[in-house]
Amino acid sequence: xxxPPTPDQAPVSIIAKLILTIPNTPIEPPRTMEDNAxxxxxxGHHTAPKWDEEKVHKLAQYFQELEYLFQDCQVNDDRQKxxxxxxxLTYDTGETWMSIQEYEGEFTPAATHDEPKSAACAxxxxxxxAEIFKLYPGSESRD
Numbered sequence: 001x002x003x004p005p006t007p008d009q010a011p012v013s014i015i016a017k018l019i020l021t022i023p024n025t026p027i028e029p030p031r032t033m034e035d036n037a038x039x040x041x042x043x044g045h046h047t048a049p050k051w052d053e054e055k056v057h058k059l060a061q062y063f064q065e066l067e068y069l070f071q072d073c074q075v076n077d078d079r080q081k082x083x084x085x086x087x088x089l090t091y092d093t094g095e096t097w098m099s100i101q102e103y104e105g106e107f108t109p110a111a112t113h114d115e116p117k118s119a120a121c122a123x124x125x126x127x128x129x130a131e132i133f134k135l136y137p138g139s140e141s142r143d
Contacts (some may be wrong), residue, residue: 038073040084048088059139063129078125085129096135102128 041048049069051062066085075081082103086094097103102123133139 038069040069040073040075043087050088053090053093056136056139059133059136078122078128081125082128085125097132100128100131100135102131
C-alpha cells in the first residue's frame with residue numbers, strides 16, 4: 001500500500017512556489033513630503049552657504065542662501081535656523097554670533113493684563129538676524 005506523501009514530499013502549489021521565490025525584502029511605506037526633504041549640507045560641502053567676513057556687503061546674500069536651504073530642507077525651528085547659520089562660519093565669527101543675546105537669551109515682555117511680567121519668550125531667528133546685521137555696518141538687510 002502507498003502511504004500519503006509527507007509535507008516535504010507533497011506537491012507545492014504554484015502560488016507557494018512564487019512566495020518562496022520572492023526575495024525577503026521589506027516593503028517600504030509610501031513616501032511623504034517630509035521624507036523627501038533634503039538634508040542641510042555639512043560645513044565645507046560644496047553646496048553649503050559661505051560668507052567671507054571681509055565682504056560685509058554679501059551678508060544678506062549669505063542669509064538668503066540659508067533661507068532657501070531652510071525651505072528646501074524644511075527647517076522651521078528658530079533655534080535650528082540659528083544653529084545652521086553659525087555652522088557655516090569661521091570659528092571666531094560663529095562665536096561672535098552666538099554671543100549675541102538673541103541667540104540663546106530670553107527677554108521678559110512688559111506686563112499687560114493678558115501676560116504676567118515674569119513670562120519669558122525666546123528671541124526669534126528674525127530678531128537674532130537683525131542683530132547680526134547691526135554688527136556689520138554696510139551689510140544692509142534685504143528684509
